Amino acid sequence: MITLNSINKATSSTRNACKLCAPLGASLVFKGIEGCVPLIHGSQGCSTYIRRYMISHYKEPVDIASTNFSEEAAVFGGGQNFVTGINNIIEQYRPAVIGIASTCLSETIGEDVDALVRDYSEQMNNGGQPLFFNVATPSYCGTHMNGFHQAAIAAVARFAMQAKKEEHINLFPGFVTPADIRYLKELCIDLGIKATIFPDYSETLDNVHTHEYQLIPTGGTPITDLEKTGSAKATIEFGTVFNRGGKNMHGAIHSAGEWLQQKMSVSNHQLNMPIGIDASDKFMNVLSEFSESPVPEKHVKERGRLIDAYVDAHKYVFGKRAVVYGEEDFVIATSAFLKEIGIVPVLVASGASSGVLKSAMNEITGPNDETIYADGSDFATMREMMQELKPDIMIGNSKGYYIAREMEIPLVRVGFPIHDRFGASRMHHIGYRGTQELFDRIVNALIEYKQENSPVGYKYI
Amino acid sequence: MSLIRKSQRQGLRSQKKRSLTCVNEYFSDEHNEVFGVFLQRLTIPMANYILTQRQRQVARSGVETGKMDCNKPSVAGSVSQRACVFCGSRVVLYPIADALHIIHGPIGCAAYTWDIRGAMSSGPELHRMSFSTDLSEKEVIFGGEPKLYKGLVELIDKYSPKAAFVYSTCIVGIIGDDVEKICKQVAQDKNIPILPVQAPGFQGSKKDGYKVACEALFNLVGTLDLPTPWFSINILGDFNLAGELWILTEYYKKMGIHINATITGDGRVDHIRNAHNASLNVVQCSGSMSHLARLMKEKYGIPFMQVSYFGIEDMSDALYEVAKFFKSDDLMAKAQDIVKDEIGKLMPSLQWYKNQLEGKKAAIYVGGAFKAISLIKALRLIGVKTVVVGSQTGNADDYEIIKKLSDEDTIIVDDSNPVELSNFVKEKQADVFIGGVKERPIAYKIGIGFCDHNHERKEALAGYEGMMNFAKEIHATIMSPVWKFTR
Numbered sequence: 001m002i003t004l005n006s007i008n009k010a011t012s013s014t015r016n017a018c019k020l021c022a023p024l025g026a027s028l029v030f031k032g033i034e035g036c037v038p039l040i041h042g043s044q045g046c047s048t049y050i051r052r053y054m055i056s057h058y059k060e061p062v063d064i065a066s067t068n069f070s071e072e073a074a075v076f077g078g079g080q081n082f083v084t085g086i087n088n089i090i091e092q093y094r095p096a097v098i099g100i101a102s103t104c105l106s107e108t109i110g111e112d113v114d115a116l117v118r119d120y121s122e123q124m125n126n127g128g129q130p131l132f133f134n135v136a137t138p139s140y141c142g143t144h145m146n147g148f149h150q151a152a153i154a155a156v157a158r159f160a161m162q163a164k165k166e167e168h169i170n171l172f173p174g175f176v177t178p179a180d181i182r183y184l185k186e187l188c189i190d191l192g193i194k195a196t197i198f199p200d201y202s203e204t205l206d207n208v209h210t211h212e213y214q215l216i217p218t219g220g221t222p223i224t225d226l227e228k229t230g231s232a233k234a235t236i237e238f239g240t241v242f243n244r245g246g247k248n249m250h251g252a253i254h255s256a257g258e259w260l261q262q263k264m265s266v267s268n269h270q271l272n273m274p275i276g277i278d279a280s281d282k283f284m285n286v287l288s289e290f291s292e293s294p295v296p297e298k299h300v301k302e303r304g305r306l307i308d309a310y311v312d313a314h315k316y317v318f319g320k321r322a323v324v325y326g327e328e329d330f331v332i333a334t335s336a337f338l339k340e341i342g343i344v345p346v347l348v349a350s351g352a353s354s355g356v357l358k359s360a361m362n363e364i365t366g367p368n369d370e371t372i373y374a375d376g377s378d379f380a381t382m383r384e385m386m387q388e389l390k391p392d393i394m395i396g397n398s399k400g401y402y403i404a405r406e407m408e409i410p411l412v413r414v415g416f417p418i419h420d421r422f423g424a425s426r427m428h429h430i431g432y433r434g435t436q437e438l439f440d441r442i443v444n445a446l447i448e449y450k451q452e453n454s455p456v457g458y459k460y461i
Numbered sequence: 462m463s464l465i466r467k468s469q470r471q472g473l474r475s476q477k478k479r480s481l482t483c484v485n486e487y488f489s490d491e492h493n494e495v496f497g498v499f500l501q502r503l504t505i506p507m508a509n510y511i512l513t514q515r516q517r518q519v520a521r522s523g524v525e526t527g528k529m530d531c532n533k534p535s536v537a538g539s540v541s542q543r544a545c546v547f548c549g550s551r552v553v554l555y556p557i558a559d560a561l562h563i564i565h566g567p568i569g570c571a572a573y574t575w576d577i578r579g580a581m582s583s584g585p586e587l588h589r590m591s592f593s594t595d596l597s598e599k600e601v602i603f604g605g606e607p608k609l610y611k612g613l614v615e616l617i618d619k620y621s622p623k624a625a626f627v628y629s630t631c632i633v634g635i636i637g638d639d640v641e642k643i644c645k646q647v648a649q650d651k652n653i654p655i656l657p658v659q660a661p662g663f664q665g666s667k668k669d670g671y672k673v674a675c676e677a678l679f680n681l682v683g684t685l686d687l688p689t690p691w692f693s694i695n696i697l698g699d700f701n702l703a704g705e706l707w708i709l710t711e712y713y714k715k716m717g718i719h720i721n722a723t724i725t726g727d728g729r730v731d732h733i734r735n736a737h738n739a740s741l742n743v744v745q746c747s748g749s750m751s752h753l754a755r756l757m758k759e760k761y762g763i764p765f766m767q768v769s770y771f772g773i774e775d776m777s778d779a780l781y782e783v784a785k786f787f788k789s790d791d792l793m794a795k796a797q798d799i800v801k802d803e804i805g806k807l808m809p810s811l812q813w814y815k816n817q818l819e820g821k822k823a824a825i826y827v828g829g830a831f832k833a834i835s836l837i838k839a840l841r842l843i844g845v846k847t848v849v850v851g852s853q854t855g856n857a858d859d860y861e862i863i864k865k866l867s868d869e870d871t872i873i874v875d876d877s878n879p880v881e882l883s884n885f886v887k888e889k890q891a892d893v894f895i896g897g898v899k900e901r902p903i904a905y906k907i908g909i910g911f912c913d914h915n916h917e918r919k920e921a922l923a924g925y926e927g928m929m930n931f932a933k934e935i936h937a938t939i940m941s942p943v944w945k946f947t948r
Contacts (some may be wrong), residue, residue, distance in 0.1 A: 010621070013612030014568060014595035021569030043631055043662030044535055049573035056917070057528070061902040063879050068537040069663040074635065081537040088512055088538030093879045104567045105631040105663060108601060139567035140601050140632075151679035209947055213906045314661050338685025351568075399575070402589075 003443040006372045007381065008353070015380030016327055018399070019351025020073075021139035022246065024050045025147030026101035026388040028062055029155065030114075032199020034220035035096030037089050038064045041078060041113060044102025057417040057424050058178075058205040059143065061213060064423040065089050069105060078106060082116045090130060093215050097223060100134035100146065107138035131223065133158035139227065141351045142246020145327050148175055149243035152199065152256040159223060160230035161262050165204050167291055168194040170229045170266065172237035174257050174273065174329055178206035179428035187431065190298060191291040196225040197233065198256070206425035211428060229256075230264040234280060236286060237271040238430075239329035240363070245354030273329055274430045275438065277306060278339030283431070310341060318342035320446060323386060325349040325396040328357050328375065334395060334414065335371070336364045337435065343442075346389045349374040349382050379403065410445035414438065484808055489657050512539055518876060520860070523869035531859045531875040532852035534666060540878040542826070542899050543853045545628055545662030547576070549670020554626050554658065554677065555751050556700050558582035559730035561622035565609050565640060570662075571595070578916045582702045582727050583707075585897055589622055596632070601861075605638050612653065613647045623730035626677060631662045654730070656680055667828070668748060668854045675753035678724065678733060679852040682757060682835040685734035692787055693719035695739040695763075697754055698746030699770065699923070701726030703914075709770050710911030712780055716795040718787075724750070737761040743768055743779070748829040750852050769831060770923040772839030773804060773811075803925035811843060814932040819844035821939055824891040826874075826882055827914055830863065832854025836895055836914070837866055843932050846890035853875045879903055892939050908947035911936030 020191045023040050027050055030038035040047045047066035054062040065088075065160055066121065067073075067081040073116050079200060113134045121129065133155040137147040150174065171184060182200035188195045203219025210217075229235075235257040242255040243387045252387060253259045260266040267291040272282040280303070295303075324331045345368070353376030362368065372389070383403045394404045397415040404411035418424035426435040447461050512521055517530040532927050535541035547564075551574050557561060564571040571593030582588065594612050613625060625647070629640050645657040656677045661672055688814035694713065699706045706726040713720060721739035722732035742754045753764035766786065768779035777800045784792035823845050825833050830852040837847045850863055851874035863873055873883050883903050886894060894904035897915030904911035912934050914922060920930045 011612065011615045012608060013563065013616060014571070014593045015616075016570045016575060016591050017568050017593060017595070019566060019568060020572050023569070039538070041545075043545045044541060044543055044666070045548050045662040046569065048544040048899070049569065050549070052916075055898055059902070059905075061879065061906060063540050065538045065540050066535075067541075068535050068541070069631075070534055071664050074631075074661075074663045084514075084536065085538030088514075089540075091512060092538070093542070094509065103631070104569075104601075105635070108632045108635050138598070138601075139569045140596050142597050143568075155683065176874060208909065211908055211947060213879060215880060215883075215901050296820050307745060346863075388532075394641075395879055434580075 007385075008376045009378055010381045010384055012357060013350075014378045016378055016399070017351055018349065018378050018382070020053070022137035022142060022144060022147030022150065022302045022435060023101040023103055023139065023147070025053070025144035025175070026099070026135050026137045026151035026396050027062075028144075028201065028248065029148055029151035029199045030099030030101070031062070031387070032201040032220055033097055033099065033155065033226070034097050034222045036093040036220060037093050037097070037216060039085060039098055039100045040090060040103060040330055041082065041100055041111065042069055043104045046103050053114070054205075056338065056419045059425070060205050060207055060232055061217065063093075064214065067336045068418065071316055074105065074109060077109070077112055079116055079119075083120060086120055095130045095216055096387060097131045097133070099151065100132065100364025101137045101151065101356060102134070103137070104139045107136060116227035118124060121169065142243075143327075145175065145329070145352060147191055150246070153243070153250055153253060153259050155198070155226060156229050156256045157250075157257055157263075159226040160260060160264060161227045163231035165230045165233050165266075166228070168196065168228065168232050170232045170235040170237075170257065170260065171195040171197045173197065173360060173430070174238045174242075175327060176238070176273070176430060177427050178202040178425040180430045183428055183431055183434060186236050187287065191287055191295045191416060192293065193291045196221065197231055198226060198229070199228045216251075226353075229260060232260070232266050234267045234269060236269045236271060238271055238282070238333075240270060240272060240332065240360045241328040241352075241354045241356055244356055245352055272336060273333035275333040275341045276312075276435055278305065278340060279333060280430070280432050280435060285441070296388075302436065305420055306432045308437070309439060313439070314342060316443050316446050317336060319344065320392040321346045321389065323347040323349070323382065323389070323391045323394045323396075323400075325377075325382060325394075325400060327359070328352050330415055331396075332357070332361045332364065335361060337438070338395070339365050340438065343393075344370050347374060347382065347385055349377040351378060360438070393442070395442070403436070410449045411446050412442050413451055471757045484793050486862070505715040508882050512536060515876075516837045518765045518874060519881070520873045521865070522864045522867040522871045522873060528857050530876060531855055531857055531860060532668075533876070535876055541853075541876055541898065542878060542897075543876060544667050546664050546666065546670040547628060547660040548661045549667035549672070549749070550628060550658050550660040551672055551699070552675070552676040553577065553674035553929075554725060556580035556582070557586055557621045557624075557626075557730065557733070558588045559585040559729050560587065561592065561616055561620060561625040562588060563594065563612060563616065563630070564628045564630060564710065565605065565627060565633050565638070566596055567593045567632070567787070568593055568595045570628070570863070576701060578702055579919070580702055580726060582701075582703050584729075587622055593694045601636055604642055605633065607615075609640065609643050610647060610759045611636065613643070616652045617647070617653065620741075623654060623655065624681065626656050628658045628660050631874055634661055640932065644708065644823060644941065647758055654681055660715075662835070666854070668713065671749040671753050675750065678753055679756045681730065681733045683734070683761065685731055685914070686738060686839055687731075687735045688720055689735065689738035690738055692740045692789075692792070694719060694720045694741045694743050695722045695724060695736050696720060696726075697724045697742050697744040697765070698750035699723065699726045703919055703921040705921045705923035705927060708921055709779075709925060712799055712924065713783065714833075716780065716784065716792050718783065718792070724753070737763065739763060741765065741783065743783060745769055745831075746829055747831045769835040771832065771835035771927070773842060773925065773928055774838055775805070776924055777804075790826065807898060807929060810929060811932055814936050815844040817936060818833070818939065819928065821845045821892040822848045822890060823935075824849035824850045824882070824886050824894045826877060826887065828853045830859030832914070834859070834862055834866060837863070839928060840935070842928075843935065845893070845935065847871060847883075848891055849873065849874070849885045883907060884934070892934055893904060908944060910935070910941070912938060
């Protein structure tokens, strides 16, 4: 029997992980840069597993190269594999950028990827090659989100140029969906804001039908825009946890926005991921201030419809007990939204262990006496806790399905990965419109549950 | 000098036409000239998308003679579709349903292989859990042995498995953990077999992982003796995806054959421990399981035969060959009855599909070459011609068989990648691609049909009813009206 409140993970080993490894997060960031091919410095399996995992979610091509360590490379170093790998990527893909992530293997044997990149560039005359940038992502440090933010920091550290401040802003949404990113673009256009959205995999991981296999899918944040992140008048980034809890190569800097603030004096605005009305209001207000114009009527009306929907549906959701799991910044934002509509997040869990999950959440919503925070958790522990908690609904990625199935409660799929439903890229959950979509799905899941389990099978609910 | 530069620039321009995101959009002319050094090969007109190091791993049947290169490590930067040693061992062992499978290493390897193939079990489902020691930086520095020991003991107490497999991933050897020692210690303390699976990803390819898995299995075989009848076989190399194993075992049972151990689909530790008492090993997926069959032949004198359950011909042979082995007229008569009955049910429908699909062209890229061989035959049965065929792990003999079996000018490839496969499919104008998850976007982005013959298939494709499902799926994906919008 598990003692609630005192346990994050019931066994010393991890059972059904609620996290992924750091190179996956870095690969996502690489996919969000225009013309970029990711390269993973390690064994062949790392790139293949990550490709397979991402393809099953995004249903798009995900080409990730590997330096393909052999036993010899593991003993004598992967320098030769690195050179061969880069040469072959250039020959096959002709990329503008190569993003390089290390692995547990290359980190443990002490590979100096900085030096490998430097040597390569020097030997090859240091001109006309693709641009390189590299990030340390040993999978024994943190989760995929550490890899994600580590890579985002590495990208601005590599490309941002210090210059006189201009009118544009940086918008770093963190790990959101392609639909979310497209929404942010639309929002910026509607408000007349010039923004560098990074990473932008809205097209590279959710492309149109192209009639051909694009080796490097179109889209992504252009390098010229990344260069301009240093001259932006401000950065807005979603999240509060970011890179905490993993290996941090940048001291007290936990995000790309923090790096730009410290190194290039770009003022940084960290906002909770805008899910729900409160969080979206805060985001809209900041945007509106930057644009020096009021929120356009289109978006005011979206807010109004969302409030109207909250009212129409409030009784279906009030007092329901939810389990929310996934990346820390995602579960914090989602739980804050659930509180806003009267759902009680009884268990807020993540495989990550930044140590700030509870405090970050409390800062946004005030104390949550009914909520158990489980960081560094796993699905098997969550399942055991849920036997006692008896939740009404689960909200998170598709890997929790087996628990929802066993407990016969609904699962609203949000986050990453979603391997058992269609259209993960098109799920939108930020801003008023995204919240509306998520809200409708949650309400309908509860209604459907009630209808399915009713002896009457109501025609009106 | 200037001439060279001109040709290089032309090379760059022609690349741009192919609508790839191209370097020269990002760099000045001056940079381009230097960059041209990297692109010299691009000006060569011959299939220049095939890396020089890989040229001998591609052949065209009837056009190129001589043996293909294969059994090589993947070339760095080639974006191979292969996985690693760990993956090979994990896919082979994972269906053993009453064993504990714990992955010793950082979290990635366990997370990406959690319930990865949907191998079905008729009883316990412990194999569907993903256990990892989830090593953190602390253990990487100070060693992971205590965490492994503690993890094993805790999990064995909690789940009471019949055995445990302990997979060593990339860094385990490097940080100096003695996994064998821990396994021995826990085996003693808990009195169940604990089997180390030495599978650091870099120690070869996926195929080497199969071998490692076979060796772990071989350590189990021969440790239990149960009464086993003479007409008994072990089925090696079927992993019970979509319940396929149960289709096959049904046929054999109808013939009157006892199924001793299924290795590893719907696998049980005790059955594997008793596997040495069967009269015959029937091996599918030869790439993964021949090694175990050979080890069992050497030590226990159990003969083995290679079969395939895909397609009518191979499925029927798999029944006849077993009957022949036991030299029993009764078994043969029953096998003939089954084949006659099943084919009688199947043929009218298959004929309809054949009429619909006649003249269509397929590209095949799968893990094992033996499966590719069956697929070529199965496709032929429904009027579909194979124009591209490749595998991740085939050997020289496999590719020779494929060459002989294929029509002239069929592209045959070992350890391919998206660049090659997408070009092959376009050149040969295939109508359907048969592969796994990583090949699916290649087919769909180009705008042709796709059939998953790997992890994500949910319809059985083995046996006679599998042949029917296969025909249905090929028909559905080729004949869908959606292609109207992609052409």
